[in-house]
Amino acid sequence: MGFGAHPARSCADQGGLSRSRPPLQASPPSPxxxxxxxxxxxxxxxxxxxxxxDTPSLRRRRASRERAAAMLRVLVVGAGLTGSLCAALLxxxxxxxxxxxxxxxxxxxxxxxITAKSPHNxxxxxxxxxxxxxxxxxxxxxxxxxxxxxxxxxxxEPLTSPIEGMKVQEGDSNFVAPQGISSIVKHxxxxxxxxxxxxxxxxxxNLRNNKWEVSKETGAPEQFDLVVLTTPAPQILELQxxxxxxxxxxxxxxxxxxxxxxxxxxxxxxxxxxxxxxxxAGQYISSNPCIRFISVDNKKRNIESSEFxxxxxxxxxxxxxxxxxxxxxxDVQELISQQLEAIxxxxxxPVATKCQKWRYSQVTNSAANCPGQMTLHLHPSLVCxxxxxxxxxxxxxxxxxxxxxxxxxxxx
Ligand SMILES: Cc1cc2nc3c(=O)[nH]c(=O)nc-3n(C[C@H](O)[C@H](O)[C@H](O)COP(=O)(O)OP(=O)(O)OC[C@H]3O[C@@H](n4cnc5c(N)ncnc54)[C@H](O)[C@@H]3O)c2cc1C
Numbered sequence: 001m002g003f004g005a006h007p008a009r010s011c012a013d014q015g016g017l018s019r020s021r022p023p024l025q026a027s028p029p030s031p032x033x034x035x036x037x038x039x040x041x042x043x044x045x046x047x048x049x050x051x052x053x054d055t056p057s058l059r060r061r062r063a064s065r066e067r068a069a070a071m072l073r074v075l076v077v078g079a080g081l082t083g084s085l086c087a088a089l090l091x092x093x094x095x096x097x098x099x100x101x102x103x104x105x106x107x108x109x110x111x112x113x114i115t116a117k118s119p120h121n122x123x124x125x126x127x128x129x130x131x132x133x134x135x136x137x138x139x140x141x142x143x144x145x146x147x148x149x150x151x152x153x154x155x156x157e158p159l160t161s162p163i164e165g166m167k168v169q170e171g172d173s174n175f176v177a178p179q180g181i182s183s184i185v186k187h188x189x190x191x192x193x194x195x196x197x198x199x200x201x202x203x204x205x206n207l208r209n210n211k212w213e214v215s216k217e218t219g220a221p222e223q224f225d226l227v228v229l230t231t232p233a234p235q236i237l238e239l240q241x242x243x244x245x246x247x248x249x250x251x252x253x254x255x256x257x258x259x260x261x262x263x264x265x266x267x268x269x270x271x272x273x274x275x276x277x278x279x280x281a282g283q284y285i286s287s288n289p290c291i292r293f294i295s296v297d298n299k300k301r302n303i304e305s306s307e308f309x310x311x312x313x314x315x316x317x318x319x320x321x322x323x324x325x326x327x328x329x330x331d332v333q334e335l336i337s338q339q340l341e342a343i344x345x346x347x348x349x350p351v352a353t354k355c356q357k358w359r360y361s362q363v364t365n366s367a368a369n370c371p372g373q374m375t376l377h378l379h380p381s382l383v384c385x386x387x388x389x390x391x392x393x394x395x396x397x398x399x400x401x402x403x404x405x406x407x408x409x410x411x412x
Contacts, residue, residue, distance in 0.1 A: 070096075074226045075214055079102055080110065080386070081112075081394065082404075103200035106198060113181045118309075120269065123307060126180075135172065143395055155177055155183050157302065158175055161280075162279070202239065203217055212226075227380075233258035237252070255367065258363065260364060261364055262357075262358060263315055264315075267353065268353055269353070272309045275348075276299075278296065282295035298310050318361075372402070383408060
Protein backbone atom coordinates (compact mmCIF):
# COMPACT_ATOMS: atom_id res chain seq x y z
CA MET A 1 0.00 0.00 0.00
CA GLY A 2 1.19 3.49 -0.60
CA PHE A 3 0.85 4.78 2.95
CA GLY A 4 3.02 7.63 1.73
CA ALA A 5 5.96 5.32 2.25
CA HIS A 6 9.27 6.86 1.26
CA PRO A 7 12.78 5.64 2.03
CA ALA A 8 13.61 8.89 3.81
CA ARG A 9 10.45 8.86 5.90
CA SER A 10 9.76 7.22 9.21
CA CYS A 11 7.06 4.60 9.61
CA ALA A 12 5.08 6.98 11.80
CA ASP A 13 4.31 9.07 8.71
CA GLN A 14 1.93 6.41 7.47
CA GLY A 15 -0.71 7.18 10.07
CA GLY A 16 -3.58 4.86 10.80
CA LEU A 17 -7.29 4.81 10.62
CA SER A 18 -8.54 3.59 13.93
CA ARG A 19 -7.31 0.73 16.09
CA SER A 20 -3.95 0.53 17.80
CA ARG A 21 -2.54 -1.64 20.53
CA PRO A 22 0.31 -0.98 22.89
CA PRO A 23 3.68 -2.39 21.85
CA LEU A 24 4.26 -5.96 22.97
CA GLN A 25 6.95 -6.15 25.62
CA ALA A 26 6.82 -9.78 26.58
CA SER A 27 4.97 -12.05 24.22
CA PRO A 28 2.30 -14.17 25.87
CA PRO A 29 0.98 -17.29 24.18
CA SER A 30 -1.92 -16.51 21.82
CA PRO A 31 -5.44 -16.96 23.21
CA UNK A 32 -5.79 -20.05 21.02
CA UNK A 33 -2.64 -21.57 22.50
CA UNK A 34 -3.56 -20.56 26.01
CA UNK A 35 -6.82 -22.47 25.70
CA UNK A 36 -5.11 -25.74 24.78
CA UNK A 37 -5.03 -28.43 27.47
CA UNK A 38 -1.64 -28.57 29.09
CA UNK A 39 -0.75 -25.06 27.93
CA UNK A 40 -2.84 -23.00 30.31
CA UNK A 41 -1.43 -19.71 31.52
CA UNK A 42 -1.24 -20.99 35.09
CA UNK A 43 0.74 -24.05 34.04
CA UNK A 44 -2.00 -26.48 35.11
CA UNK A 45 -1.71 -29.73 33.25
CA UNK A 46 2.00 -29.28 32.50
CA UNK A 47 4.22 -32.20 33.28
CA UNK A 48 7.26 -30.60 34.90
CA UNK A 49 9.50 -32.82 36.98
CA UNK A 50 9.72 -31.62 40.59
CA UNK A 51 13.15 -30.55 41.86
CA UNK A 52 14.35 -30.52 45.44
CA UNK A 53 13.43 -27.20 47.05
CA ASP A 54 10.82 -26.33 44.39
CA THR A 55 8.00 -24.19 45.65
CA PRO A 56 4.73 -24.30 43.65
CA SER A 57 5.44 -20.82 42.30
CA LEU A 58 9.01 -21.73 41.19
CA ARG A 59 7.67 -24.83 39.52
CA ARG A 60 4.98 -22.82 37.70
CA ARG A 61 7.56 -20.30 36.46
CA ARG A 62 9.89 -23.07 35.26
CA ALA A 63 6.99 -24.77 33.46
CA SER A 64 6.11 -21.51 31.80
CA ARG A 65 9.74 -20.97 30.65
CA GLU A 66 9.95 -24.50 29.26
CA ARG A 67 6.64 -24.05 27.46
CA ALA A 68 7.82 -20.80 25.92
CA ALA A 69 11.08 -22.42 24.81
CA ALA A 70 9.22 -25.27 23.10
CA MET A 71 6.80 -22.96 21.30
CA LEU A 72 7.52 -22.06 17.68
CA ARG A 73 7.49 -18.28 17.36
CA VAL A 74 6.34 -17.04 13.97
CA LEU A 75 6.00 -13.44 12.79
CA VAL A 76 4.09 -12.29 9.71
CA VAL A 77 4.80 -8.69 8.71
CA GLY A 78 1.88 -6.99 6.92
CA ALA A 79 -1.87 -7.21 7.61
CA GLY A 80 -2.89 -7.08 3.96
CA LEU A 81 -4.43 -9.96 2.02
CA THR A 82 -1.16 -11.87 1.55
CA GLY A 83 -0.10 -11.52 5.20
CA SER A 84 -3.50 -12.43 6.64
CA LEU A 85 -3.78 -15.46 4.39
CA CYS A 86 -0.22 -16.60 5.19
CA ALA A 87 -1.11 -16.33 8.90
CA ALA A 88 -4.29 -18.41 8.45
CA LEU A 89 -2.45 -21.05 6.40
CA LEU A 90 0.45 -21.20 8.89
CA UNK A 91 -1.97 -21.72 11.76
CA UNK A 92 -3.52 -24.64 9.89
CA UNK A 93 -0.18 -26.15 8.86
CA UNK A 94 1.65 -26.01 12.22
CA UNK A 95 0.43 -28.74 14.51
CA UNK A 96 2.66 -28.09 17.54
CA UNK A 97 2.66 -25.24 20.06
CA UNK A 98 2.75 -21.96 18.14
CA UNK A 99 2.97 -18.28 19.00
CA UNK A 100 1.84 -16.48 15.85
CA UNK A 101 2.14 -12.70 15.68
CA UNK A 102 1.26 -10.29 12.90
CA UNK A 103 2.63 -6.74 12.84
CA UNK A 104 1.58 -3.88 10.59
CA UNK A 105 2.75 -0.28 10.46
CA UNK A 106 -0.78 0.94 9.68
CA UNK A 107 -3.54 1.48 12.23
CA UNK A 108 -5.98 -1.07 10.82
CA UNK A 109 -6.13 -4.25 8.79
CA UNK A 110 -6.44 -4.37 5.00
CA UNK A 111 -3.30 -2.94 3.44
CA UNK A 112 -4.30 -2.04 -0.11
CA UNK A 113 -7.65 -3.69 0.65
CA ILE A 114 -8.56 -1.02 3.20
CA THR A 115 -12.11 0.06 3.98
CA ALA A 116 -12.32 3.53 5.52
CA LYS A 117 -15.11 4.50 7.94
CA SER A 118 -16.82 7.88 8.24
CA PRO A 119 -15.90 9.47 11.59
CA HIS A 120 -19.59 10.46 11.87
CA ASN A 121 -21.06 7.02 11.30
CA UNK A 122 -18.98 3.81 11.25
CA UNK A 123 -21.61 2.17 9.04
CA UNK A 124 -20.83 4.64 6.26
CA UNK A 125 -17.75 3.04 4.67
CA UNK A 126 -15.66 3.29 1.51
CA UNK A 127 -13.23 0.89 -0.19
CA UNK A 128 -10.26 3.13 -0.92
CA UNK A 129 -8.04 0.49 -2.56
CA UNK A 130 -9.29 -2.67 -4.28
CA UNK A 131 -12.85 -2.29 -5.56
CA UNK A 132 -14.10 -5.68 -6.69
CA UNK A 133 -12.73 -9.13 -7.37
CA UNK A 134 -12.59 -10.51 -10.86
CA UNK A 135 -12.36 -14.29 -11.00
CA UNK A 136 -11.21 -15.78 -14.31
CA UNK A 137 -12.21 -19.37 -15.27
CA UNK A 138 -8.58 -20.43 -14.59
CA UNK A 139 -8.63 -19.14 -11.00
CA UNK A 140 -12.26 -20.19 -10.42
CA UNK A 141 -10.89 -23.73 -10.68
CA UNK A 142 -7.46 -23.21 -9.11
CA UNK A 143 -8.61 -21.19 -6.08
CA UNK A 144 -12.11 -22.71 -5.83
CA UNK A 145 -11.91 -23.46 -2.11
CA UNK A 146 -11.06 -19.81 -1.31
CA UNK A 147 -13.97 -18.44 -3.34
CA UNK A 148 -16.36 -21.05 -1.95
CA UNK A 149 -15.41 -20.26 1.64
CA UNK A 150 -15.80 -16.48 1.24
CA UNK A 151 -19.12 -16.88 -0.61
CA UNK A 152 -20.41 -19.32 2.03
CA UNK A 153 -19.62 -16.80 4.80
CA UNK A 154 -21.32 -13.96 2.86
CA UNK A 155 -17.98 -12.11 2.73
CA UNK A 156 -18.14 -12.10 -1.07
CA GLU A 157 -21.27 -11.65 -3.15
CA PRO A 158 -21.69 -11.38 -6.90
CA LEU A 159 -21.34 -7.84 -8.23
CA THR A 160 -24.79 -7.03 -9.59
CA SER A 161 -24.85 -3.23 -9.83
CA PRO A 162 -23.76 -1.57 -13.07
CA ILE A 163 -20.15 -0.43 -13.52
CA GLU A 164 -19.98 1.61 -16.72
CA GLY A 165 -16.90 1.16 -18.88
CA MET A 166 -15.81 -2.03 -17.10
CA LYS A 167 -14.00 -4.49 -19.39
CA VAL A 168 -15.80 -7.81 -19.18
CA GLN A 169 -14.08 -10.94 -20.47
CA GLU A 170 -16.11 -14.01 -21.34
CA GLY A 171 -16.29 -16.46 -18.45
CA ASP A 172 -15.16 -13.97 -15.77
CA SER A 173 -17.21 -13.47 -12.59
CA ASN A 174 -17.05 -10.32 -10.47
CA PHE A 175 -17.58 -10.15 -6.72
CA VAL A 176 -17.91 -7.42 -4.10
CA ALA A 177 -17.52 -7.56 -0.33
CA PRO A 178 -20.76 -6.13 1.17
CA GLN A 179 -19.05 -5.27 4.48
CA GLY A 180 -16.14 -3.63 2.69
CA ILE A 181 -13.15 -5.20 0.95
CA SER A 182 -11.15 -5.29 4.23
CA SER A 183 -13.66 -7.85 5.56
CA ILE A 184 -11.83 -10.45 3.43
CA VAL A 185 -8.55 -9.67 5.21
CA LYS A 186 -10.30 -9.59 8.61
CA HIS A 187 -11.81 -13.02 7.92
CA UNK A 188 -8.34 -14.55 7.44
CA UNK A 189 -6.91 -12.66 10.44
CA UNK A 190 -9.66 -14.09 12.64
CA UNK A 191 -9.07 -17.57 11.25
CA UNK A 192 -5.36 -17.28 11.99
CA UNK A 193 -5.90 -16.64 15.71
CA UNK A 194 -2.74 -14.50 15.51
CA UNK A 195 -1.87 -11.79 18.00
CA UNK A 196 -2.25 -8.68 15.85
CA UNK A 197 -0.34 -5.48 16.54
CA UNK A 198 -0.94 -2.29 14.59
CA UNK A 199 1.38 0.71 14.41
CA UNK A 200 4.33 -1.67 14.61
CA UNK A 201 6.73 -0.62 11.90
CA UNK A 202 9.53 -3.14 11.34
CA UNK A 203 12.87 -1.42 10.87
CA UNK A 204 15.59 -4.10 11.28
CA UNK A 205 16.00 -7.85 11.09
CA ASN A 206 19.11 -9.45 12.63
CA LEU A 207 20.22 -13.03 13.17
CA ARG A 208 20.91 -13.77 16.86
CA ASN A 209 21.56 -17.31 18.16
CA ASN A 210 19.83 -18.84 15.16
CA LYS A 211 16.68 -16.76 15.65
CA TRP A 212 15.44 -13.64 13.91
CA GLU A 213 15.56 -10.61 16.12
CA VAL A 214 13.04 -8.17 14.68
CA SER A 215 13.21 -4.49 15.64
CA LYS A 216 10.41 -1.99 15.25
CA GLU A 217 10.24 1.77 15.60
CA THR A 218 8.99 1.60 19.18
CA GLY A 219 9.38 -1.05 21.87
CA ALA A 220 11.94 -3.78 22.45
CA PRO A 221 13.04 -6.10 19.62
CA GLU A 222 11.58 -9.60 19.67
CA GLN A 223 12.89 -12.98 18.57
CA PHE A 224 11.20 -15.36 16.17
CA ASP A 225 11.97 -18.76 14.66
CA LEU A 226 10.36 -17.90 11.33
CA VAL A 227 9.51 -14.58 9.66
CA VAL A 228 7.30 -13.94 6.61
CA LEU A 229 7.50 -10.47 5.04
CA THR A 230 4.54 -9.35 2.91
CA THR A 231 5.27 -5.64 2.47
CA PRO A 232 5.67 -4.17 -1.02
CA ALA A 233 9.14 -4.93 -2.47
CA PRO A 234 10.60 -1.40 -2.00
CA GLN A 235 9.72 -1.64 1.71
CA ILE A 236 11.63 -4.95 1.98
CA LEU A 237 14.68 -3.18 0.57
CA GLU A 238 14.33 -0.41 3.18
CA LEU A 239 14.86 -2.85 6.08
CA GLN A 240 18.18 -2.61 7.91
CA UNK A 241 20.32 -5.10 9.86
CA UNK A 242 21.65 -8.55 8.87
CA UNK A 243 18.82 -8.96 6.36
CA UNK A 244 20.77 -6.64 4.06
CA UNK A 245 23.54 -9.27 3.83
CA UNK A 246 21.15 -12.17 3.32
CA UNK A 247 19.66 -10.64 0.18
CA UNK A 248 21.85 -11.90 -2.67
CA UNK A 249 22.81 -9.55 -5.49
CA UNK A 250 20.39 -11.33 -7.83
CA UNK A 251 17.55 -11.08 -5.29
CA UNK A 252 18.31 -7.39 -4.76
CA UNK A 253 17.99 -6.83 -8.51
CA UNK A 254 14.77 -8.84 -8.63
CA UNK A 255 13.27 -6.83 -5.73
CA UNK A 256 14.43 -3.54 -7.22
CA UNK A 257 12.83 -4.44 -10.56
CA UNK A 258 9.33 -4.70 -9.03
CA UNK A 259 7.48 -1.58 -10.08
CA UNK A 260 4.14 -0.12 -9.06
CA UNK A 261 1.74 2.45 -10.40
CA UNK A 262 0.89 5.36 -8.08
CA UNK A 263 -2.47 7.00 -7.69
CA UNK A 264 -4.68 8.75 -5.15
CA UNK A 265 -8.06 7.69 -3.80
CA UNK A 266 -10.56 10.14 -2.34
CA UNK A 267 -13.42 8.91 -0.14
CA UNK A 268 -16.41 11.20 0.41
CA UNK A 269 -18.85 10.33 3.19
CA UNK A 270 -22.40 11.73 3.23
CA UNK A 271 -25.09 12.10 5.85
CA UNK A 272 -28.00 9.65 6.06
CA UNK A 273 -30.80 10.62 3.72
CA UNK A 274 -28.50 12.15 1.06
CA UNK A 275 -28.93 10.91 -2.50
CA UNK A 276 -26.26 10.58 -5.19
CA UNK A 277 -28.47 10.61 -8.22
CA UNK A 278 -26.59 8.67 -10.91
CA UNK A 279 -27.77 5.59 -12.85
CA UNK A 280 -24.57 3.61 -12.18
CA ALA A 281 -22.72 2.22 -9.15
CA GLY A 282 -19.32 2.76 -10.74
CA GLN A 283 -17.97 4.43 -13.82
CA TYR A 284 -14.59 4.35 -15.56
CA ILE A 285 -13.71 7.76 -16.99
CA SER A 286 -11.47 7.87 -20.05
CA SER A 287 -11.47 11.57 -20.89
CA ASN A 288 -10.26 13.27 -17.70
CA PRO A 289 -6.57 13.87 -16.87
CA CYS A 290 -7.20 13.51 -13.13
CA ILE A 291 -10.06 11.06 -12.52
CA ARG A 292 -10.06 7.45 -13.77
CA PHE A 293 -12.83 5.83 -11.71
CA ILE A 294 -15.78 6.90 -9.58
CA SER A 295 -17.99 4.63 -7.53
CA VAL A 296 -20.98 5.13 -5.31
CA ASP A 297 -19.32 2.69 -3.00
CA ASN A 298 -22.30 1.55 -0.90
CA LYS A 299 -24.37 1.05 -4.06
CA LYS A 300 -21.54 -0.98 -5.62
CA ARG A 301 -21.74 -3.23 -2.54
CA ASN A 302 -25.57 -3.34 -2.51
CA ILE A 303 -25.86 -1.78 0.93
CA GLU A 304 -28.23 1.17 0.64
CA SER A 305 -29.93 2.06 3.93
CA SER A 306 -31.81 4.95 5.57
CA GLU A 307 -29.54 4.56 8.65
CA PHE A 308 -26.34 5.73 6.98
CA UNK A 309 -25.44 7.95 4.10
CA UNK A 310 -23.88 7.04 0.77
CA UNK A 311 -20.14 7.17 0.10
CA UNK A 312 -18.28 8.08 -3.06
CA UNK A 313 -14.82 6.79 -4.01
CA UNK A 314 -12.73 8.53 -6.64
CA UNK A 315 -9.52 7.01 -8.03
CA UNK A 316 -7.16 9.24 -9.93
CA UNK A 317 -5.33 8.37 -13.12
CA UNK A 318 -1.78 7.07 -12.73
CA UNK A 319 -0.20 10.09 -14.53
CA UNK A 320 -1.99 12.41 -12.06
CA UNK A 321 -0.81 10.25 -9.13
CA UNK A 322 2.80 10.24 -10.33
CA UNK A 323 2.85 13.99 -11.06
CA UNK A 324 1.46 14.94 -7.65
CA UNK A 325 3.09 12.24 -5.51
CA UNK A 326 4.93 14.71 -3.27
CA UNK A 327 2.11 17.30 -3.00
CA UNK A 328 0.17 17.73 0.25
CA UNK A 329 -3.02 15.69 0.60
CA UNK A 330 -5.01 18.96 1.01
CA ASP A 331 -3.74 20.25 -2.36
CA VAL A 332 -4.42 16.95 -4.07
CA GLN A 333 -7.91 16.72 -2.56
CA GLU A 334 -8.68 20.21 -3.84
CA LEU A 335 -7.53 19.30 -7.38
CA ILE A 336 -9.60 16.10 -7.40
CA SER A 337 -12.68 17.94 -6.03
CA GLN A 338 -12.47 20.54 -8.84
CA GLN A 339 -12.40 17.82 -11.51
CA LEU A 340 -15.20 15.92 -9.78
CA GLU A 341 -17.40 19.02 -9.87
CA ALA A 342 -16.83 19.19 -13.66
CA ILE A 343 -17.83 15.52 -14.09
CA UNK A 344 -20.70 15.42 -11.55
CA UNK A 345 -21.85 19.02 -11.01
CA UNK A 346 -23.97 19.86 -7.96
CA UNK A 347 -22.96 16.97 -5.68
CA UNK A 348 -24.04 17.51 -2.04
CA UNK A 349 -21.38 18.51 0.55
CA PRO A 350 -19.84 15.46 2.24
CA VAL A 351 -19.66 15.37 6.07
CA ALA A 352 -16.21 13.80 6.00
CA THR A 353 -13.46 13.04 3.50
CA LYS A 354 -10.39 10.80 3.37
CA CYS A 355 -7.60 11.30 0.86
CA GLN A 356 -5.32 8.28 0.49
CA LYS A 357 -2.02 8.27 -1.37
CA TRP A 358 -1.17 4.94 -2.98
CA ARG A 359 2.56 5.26 -3.64
CA TYR A 360 2.64 1.51 -4.31
CA SER A 361 -0.72 0.95 -5.94
CA GLN A 362 -0.77 -1.89 -8.46
CA VAL A 363 2.22 -3.93 -9.61
CA THR A 364 3.25 -3.04 -13.16
CA ASN A 365 6.31 -5.33 -13.21
CA SER A 366 6.54 -8.28 -10.83
CA ALA A 367 9.80 -9.89 -9.64
CA ALA A 368 11.31 -11.80 -12.54
CA ASN A 369 11.73 -15.58 -12.25
CA CYS A 370 10.25 -15.83 -8.75
CA PRO A 371 7.88 -18.67 -7.91
CA GLY A 372 5.43 -16.37 -6.06
CA GLN A 373 7.82 -15.85 -3.14
CA MET A 374 11.46 -15.12 -2.39
CA THR A 375 13.37 -17.15 0.19
CA LEU A 376 16.07 -14.99 1.78
CA HIS A 377 17.20 -17.58 4.37
CA LEU A 378 16.24 -21.18 5.16
CA HIS A 379 17.41 -22.04 8.71
CA PRO A 380 15.84 -20.10 10.35
CA SER A 381 13.39 -19.25 7.59
CA LEU A 382 12.93 -15.72 6.27
CA VAL A 383 10.58 -15.61 3.29
CA CYS A 384 8.96 -12.75 1.34
CA UNK A 385 5.54 -12.86 -0.34
CA UNK A 386 2.99 -10.44 -1.74
CA UNK A 387 1.60 -9.32 -5.07
CA UNK A 388 5.07 -8.09 -6.11
CA UNK A 389 5.95 -11.75 -6.70
CA UNK A 390 2.81 -12.56 -8.70
CA UNK A 391 0.27 -9.95 -9.85
CA UNK A 392 -1.88 -7.28 -8.25
CA UNK A 393 -5.23 -8.75 -7.40
CA UNK A 394 -6.99 -11.22 -5.12
CA UNK A 395 -5.73 -14.28 -7.00
CA UNK A 396 -2.19 -12.88 -7.15
CA UNK A 397 -2.15 -12.65 -3.34
CA UNK A 398 -3.58 -16.16 -2.89
CA UNK A 399 -1.00 -17.55 -5.35
CA UNK A 400 1.79 -15.83 -3.42
CA UNK A 401 0.57 -17.03 0.00
CA UNK A 402 0.38 -20.61 -1.33
CA UNK A 403 3.94 -20.29 -2.69
CA UNK A 404 5.16 -19.05 0.69
CA UNK A 405 3.60 -22.13 2.31
CA UNK A 406 5.21 -24.39 -0.31
CA UNK A 407 8.62 -22.82 0.45
CA UNK A 408 8.12 -23.36 4.19
CA UNK A 409 6.56 -26.82 4.13
CA UNK A 410 9.75 -28.67 5.06
CA UNK A 411 10.69 -26.18 7.77
CA UNK A 412 7.59 -25.97 9.97
C1 LIG B 1 -6.19 1.85 -5.88
C2 LIG B 1 -6.12 0.35 -5.95
C3 LIG B 1 -7.11 -0.37 -6.63
C4 LIG B 1 -7.06 -1.75 -6.70
N1 LIG B 1 -8.09 -2.43 -7.30
C5 LIG B 1 -8.14 -3.78 -7.20
C6 LIG B 1 -9.32 -4.48 -7.57
O1 LIG B 1 -10.33 -3.89 -7.97
N2 LIG B 1 -9.32 -5.83 -7.46
C7 LIG B 1 -8.23 -6.52 -6.94
O2 LIG B 1 -8.30 -7.76 -6.81
N3 LIG B 1 -7.12 -5.88 -6.55
C8 LIG B 1 -7.05 -4.53 -6.66
N4 LIG B 1 -5.94 -3.85 -6.21
C9 LIG B 1 -4.74 -4.62 -5.82
C10 LIG B 1 -4.86 -5.25 -4.44
O3 LIG B 1 -5.38 -4.32 -3.54
C11 LIG B 1 -3.46 -5.72 -4.01
O4 LIG B 1 -2.96 -6.63 -4.96
C12 LIG B 1 -3.46 -6.42 -2.64
O5 LIG B 1 -4.24 -5.73 -1.71
C13 LIG B 1 -2.02 -6.56 -2.16
O6 LIG B 1 -2.01 -7.18 -0.90
P1 LIG B 1 -0.65 -7.52 -0.12
O7 LIG B 1 -1.05 -8.14 1.16
O8 LIG B 1 0.27 -8.27 -1.01
O9 LIG B 1 0.05 -6.10 0.12
P2 LIG B 1 -0.49 -4.87 0.99
O10 LIG B 1 -1.97 -4.83 0.96
O11 LIG B 1 0.25 -3.68 0.52
O12 LIG B 1 -0.04 -5.24 2.48
C14 LIG B 1 1.27 -4.97 2.95
C15 LIG B 1 1.17 -4.46 4.38
O13 LIG B 1 2.50 -4.29 4.88
C16 LIG B 1 2.49 -3.19 5.78
N5 LIG B 1 3.87 -2.70 5.91
C17 LIG B 1 4.66 -2.12 4.98
N6 LIG B 1 5.88 -1.86 5.50
C18 LIG B 1 5.86 -2.29 6.79
C19 LIG B 1 6.82 -2.30 7.84
N7 LIG B 1 8.07 -1.85 7.68
N8 LIG B 1 6.45 -2.81 9.04
C20 LIG B 1 5.20 -3.29 9.25
N9 LIG B 1 4.25 -3.31 8.27
C21 LIG B 1 4.58 -2.83 7.06
C22 LIG B 1 1.57 -2.19 5.11
O14 LIG B 1 1.06 -1.29 6.07
C23 LIG B 1 0.50 -3.10 4.51
O15 LIG B 1 -0.63 -3.22 5.35
C24 LIG B 1 -5.98 -2.46 -6.10
C25 LIG B 1 -5.01 -1.75 -5.40
C26 LIG B 1 -5.08 -0.36 -5.31
C27 LIG B 1 -4.06 0.38 -4.49
